[in-house]
Amino acid sequence: MSKIPVLEIFGPTIQGEGMVVGKKTMFVRTAGCDYSCSWCDSAFTWDGSAKDEIVQMTADDVWKRLQEIGGRRFNHVTISGGNPALLKNLNGLINLLKQNEIEVALETQGSRWQDWFVQIDDLTISPKPPSSNMKTDFDKLDDIIHQLSERNRLKYVSLKVVIFDEADYQYAKGIGERYPQVPLYLQVGNHDVHGEDIENLTSNLLDQYEQLIDRVVQDEQLNDVRVLPQLHTLVWGNKRGV
Numbered sequence: 001m002s003k004i005p006v007l008e009i010f011g012p013t014i015q016g017e018g019m020v021v022g023k024k025t026m027f028v029r030t031a032g033c034d035y036s037c038s039w040c041d042s043a044f045t046w047d048g049s050a051k052d053e054i055v056q057m058t059a060d061d062v063w064k065r066l067q068e069i070g071g072r073r074f075n076h077v078t079i080s081g082g083n084p085a086l087l088k089n090l091n092g093l094i095n096l097l098k099q100n101e102i103e104v105a106l107e108t109q110g111s112r113w114q115d116w117f118v119q120i121d122d123l124t125i126s127p128k129p130p131s132s133n134m135k136t137d138f139d140k141l142d143d144i145i146h147q148l149s150e151r152n153r154l155k156y157v158s159l160k161v162v163i164f165d166e167a168d169y170q171y172a173k174g175i176g177e178r179y180p181q182v183p184l185y186l187q188v189g190n191h192d193v194h195g196e197d198i199e200n201l202t203s204n205l206l207d208q209y210e211q212l213i214d215r216v217v218q219d220e221q222l223n224d225v226r227v228l229p230q231l232h233t234l235v236w237g238n239k240r241g242v
């Protein structure tokens, strides 16, 4: 059976971000990314620092492990990374979860298409703004949104843009204009992904959140938008596995 490179399986916790924020969920975090965002809060998935922790698992292994740690205390699994959309064979895991009546969410940046996107219940696409130092391939992103639209999947999809500065804000507006049919979430950027002083971190993030809200409420071109912090970061700081 084909294997998936897994870095973490944890939960139940709450989804801290985006379209299903607050939902009780388990997480499966895959290894490897085609991007290297300057501020990535999960850089250990691609920078080699956790390469010894990567475990090659079959879909069955992952499902067993989810049950071992989550028992019967979950009905939702979020797959994140790294970029899980690098893995063509994730359909095995997605099918297995669905057979067991588990809802499946997935986080990806919109750089790659996989046919199994159409099976995801909550698909978050998070194109990267200028502060990340990554360049969005808009031909690719257009194609992904087009394919999802053609297959009547847009009700299961959202776009989420992380905001650090004015250029990011303008980029997010561009995303909103380009894909008006897809719900848009703005997410507060965490400047200090290694900081251990949670009080200081929380207070900075709440300040950033307030500033982003102030900017959005003044803006007549961004009426149909949702503005959120990363809830898990406010609660647990930069701790891994929550």
Ligand SMILES: C[S@@+](CC[C@H](N)C(=O)[O-])C[C@H]1O[C@@H](n2cnc3c(N)ncnc32)[C@H](O)[C@@H]1O
Binding pocket: 033, 039, 040, 041, 042, 080, 081, 082, 083, 084, 107, 108, 109, 125, 126, 160, 162, 187, 188, 189, 190, 191, 193, 230
């Ligand atoms: C770690 S990524 C993994 C999934 C996929 N590679 C992606 O970027 O969408 C999960 C989410 O965390 C966001 N993220 C990463 N670093 C962040 C930071 N420093 N502050 C806020 N959000 C961040 C990403 O933009 C993405 O929406």
Ligand SMILES: Nc1nc2[nH]cc(C(=O)O)c2c(=O)[nH]1
Binding pocket: 013, 014, 015, 016, 017, 027, 042, 080, 081, 107, 232, 242
């Ligand atoms: N609680 C919690 N919510 C999250 N939402 C997206 C996450 C991610 O790293 O992809 C994440 C995470 O790592 N933890």
Ligand code: SF4
Binding pocket: 033, 034, 035, 036, 037, 040, 041, 042, 043, 045, 081, 082, 083, 109
């Ligand atoms: S695309 Fe996601 S996982 Fe990859 S570097 Fe950027 S934030 Fe990190």
Ligand SMILES: [Mg+2]
Binding pocket: 041, 042
């Ligand atoms: Mg995270």
